Amino acid sequence: MIRTLLSGDYPRSRALSVLLLAILAGLALAPFVFPGTRSLDVAAKVCVFILLVASYDLLLGYTGIVSFAHTMFFGIGAYGVAIAVSRLGPSWGSLVLGSLAALACSALLALLIGVLSLRVKTIFFAMITLAVASFFAILASQLSGFTGGEDGLTYKLPELLLPGTKLLQAPLAGVEINGKIVSYYLVFFAAAALFLALLRVVNSPFGRVLQAIRENDFRAEAIGYRSVFYRSAANCVAALAASAAGILYAIWLRYAGPDTTLSLDIMMDVLLMVVIGGMGTMYGAVVGATLFVIAQNYLQDLMKLASDAAAGIPFVPALLHPDRWLLWLGILFILSVYRFPAGIVGKLRSK
Amino acid sequence: MSEPRSAEHPVLQTHGLSIRFGGHVAVNQVSCAFHPGTLTAIVGPNGAGKTTYFNLISGQLRPSAGRVTLYGEDITALAAPQRTRRGMGRAFQLTNLFPQLSVLENVRLAVQSHAGMGMNLFSVWASHVELIERAEHYLYRVKLADRRDAPAAALAHGDQRKLEVAILLALDPDLFMFDEPTAGMSVDEVPVILELIHEIKNQGDKTILLVEHKMDVVRSLADRIIVLHQGELVADGEPAQVIASPIVQQAYLGLVGHE
Known part of the structure; x- marks a missing residue:
């Protein structure tokens, strides 16, 4: 069971296992252990960023692709929900429609960027993604009639997810069970499921090809793997996961704006979380995102x-x-990068 | 036009194959056919264009002129991965591995490529027991089974060469291309590789191209020798005859001295 869930990729360090279990327990029980609006906000943000950082590590750590367009896909997810729900009304139908449209849009854009530019060298690809991401951020702030511009969009969600909705008459373990708790668990379980899906992808035959391409793309080609094709596929998978993270964030915040999703500051944060946690291991995303x-x-x-x-x-x-x-x-950060060049997970595993 | 796969028709043919780097012609108008079940040694002094010729055949380089055909099909425009999928396999002169991946992983990736399973996203790689067993089989054949879990980078040079050969075997190609497979190996390791090449040859249906400097190796394995010199094909024939020919004595063995 655990083997299947973790795809046979165990933490391989006692300290790391304990740390991961503590993070899992903390997030699973957050509404009860850390009551209060602010701490629940932090817990939900941790869930969303674990998914976002894990999907970025699929690119950076596993495939060796440096992309600055990751928050763009994050933003597409959030804006997809925001635009659909604020235009079509707060129904489950518009929520699902917005999510699907965002995922389709991200996959298409990722494929396009991949096919058109993953042939070029790493540094040029990074520059291209930077340009596309900046373009997108400017687009979102200029098309204010559509995206709410710099102010972003605030919207209502289906009733079940609103804080005013009480589900139980009496508080449970001293905590009132309302729509906010429901949305928290929606975010938590969706992020956990998608994280495990990414863990599966990196441990699949496909995931091994990505690592082979990272190690030696010349040789990967020589044994029959077209690296442009595999890199583009990895780019798509990562973009889809990032959009899913954006969708969850939009559900949690009931707001989407340039500063919460599209900004390059977030891109830098994600980059730091990957490096601090440890590149090339999905567990690094958990540790890095949580600490950060x-x-x-x-x-x-x-x-x-x-x-x-x-x-x-x-x-x-x-x-x-x-x-x-x-x-x-x-x-x-400087200390952690100096002390743990392989990230916290790398350090814990090397002991 | 595609020709039937039979012993009379060549597996691989190069037609006036040339490549120019600036003003330097590295391979010049080389036309040659290779038949199934034969081992052809390609010899020539350093810089003669042997590895470049290999790169043109396996798709790492595109020719300036000329064509490459595989079973009569023009593959000149195909990239290396597509050629590999059509049954060509290559071991490299300079060791060319996945350094951080384990020895087993290096070979298993080739097995997986041959099985066409690269796009399998949602199964755990370790659950594909049949692929792992096949990879282990090839490691066993090159006598590396005991190092299966070591990262490729940790292997000694000779073992890396063996791994290089195991990856080639794992592709199970129709056409094997060895580029100095024993270069840099210690004397007691060389027989392992030569024995393997013998085994492949004895299967009878495989075509082998071998770039090799050691004349004793060439003599013991080759059915035919072609000689490249300054990018041109200068001799082609049976080993004894080619080795004895004046042009080889001069161009390759350098017995007549330099101009």
Whole structure:
């Protein structure tokens, strides 16, 4: 059972297994263990980003493709839901329609980018994706009648997913079971299922061909694999998964805008999450995304505590001021890349 | 026009095959036919164009002029993967492996390519026992079975050469192309590879092209020798006759000295 779920790809390290189980338990029980709007927001974001980062690792770590268009596909998913639901009304039908349209659009675009430009060298491909992604972000902010421009789109969802909907009369384990909890579990289970699907893809015969192409595309061609074809297929699979992550994020936030999905800042975050977690292993996405999102959300709080505690000591409180959180996040990254070049998962496995 | 696959018709034929790099003609108007069940050695001094000729045949390079036909079908426009799928297999002169993947994986990828299973996305690779068993069989044949789980990069040079050959065997081609398969191998490892080439030859229906420098190897294996010199085909015939010919003595063995 577990073997089938994990596609025979075990964590291969006791510490990593414990860490992954802790993350899984934390996310599965988040509404009960970490009650409160903000912590549930963070938990949902972790779920979405695990999927997004895992799909990016399929490209970067497994296939050796450097793409900057990944948040574009993330954005297509989110905007697909947002546009469909705000135009056609908050029904399940429009939600499904928007999702399917977004997935189709992403697959087509990924195929097009792949076939037209995966023949060129890595660096040129990266530049092309950067251009396409920037173009898309500008398009989304300019077509304001359609996409809501810089403000984005806020919309209603089917009633079951709204926070005002109560499902149980009495609270369960002290937590009110409402539409927000339903959407959280929708996000959680969908992200988990898609993550396991990606884990299967990288451990399939196809996944091994991708690794072979990453290692030596010349030789992969010589034994009969057309690398352009396989790279394009990988690009499509990754784009579909990224769009699915975007769809889930749009369901969770009930908002889609340039800053939550399309922006290149998110692309950079995803890149960092892959590197911190460990490239070329799906479990790296879990660890990287979880740590990053939590740091992004709670480092400021932690610093405020530290800054207050250090009150009276000269200079230190200023250094620990919450406004300096980006500085500290940066230092944490530099240290982690220096200390764990193979990522946290690589480090844990090498022990 | 496609011709029937029989012993009289060549498996592979090159027609006036040439390639130019700038002003340098690396392979010049080479026309040659290779028949099933034969082993042809291609010899010539360094820089004679042997490996370039191989690259033109297996599709790593496109010719400036001329054609390549496989069973009478023009394959000049086909890329390397398509040629491989039509039954050509090549082992490289410079070891050319998937360094971070295990020895078994290296071979299994070739088995999988032969089985046409590359686009299988939703099964676990390790569950395809028949592919793994076949890969193990080829590792056994090159005497690498005990290193199956080591990364290819960790192998000694001689073992990497053997792995290179195992990958070629795993493609199960009709046409085998060996580019100096024993180069850099220690003396006691060479017989393993030569024995394998003998076995392939004794199957009777396979066509083998062999680029080789060692004259004793060529003598013991080849049915025919062709000599390339400065990109041109200068001699073609039975081993004893070609080796004795003045042009080979001069061009290849360098016995007459240089100009």
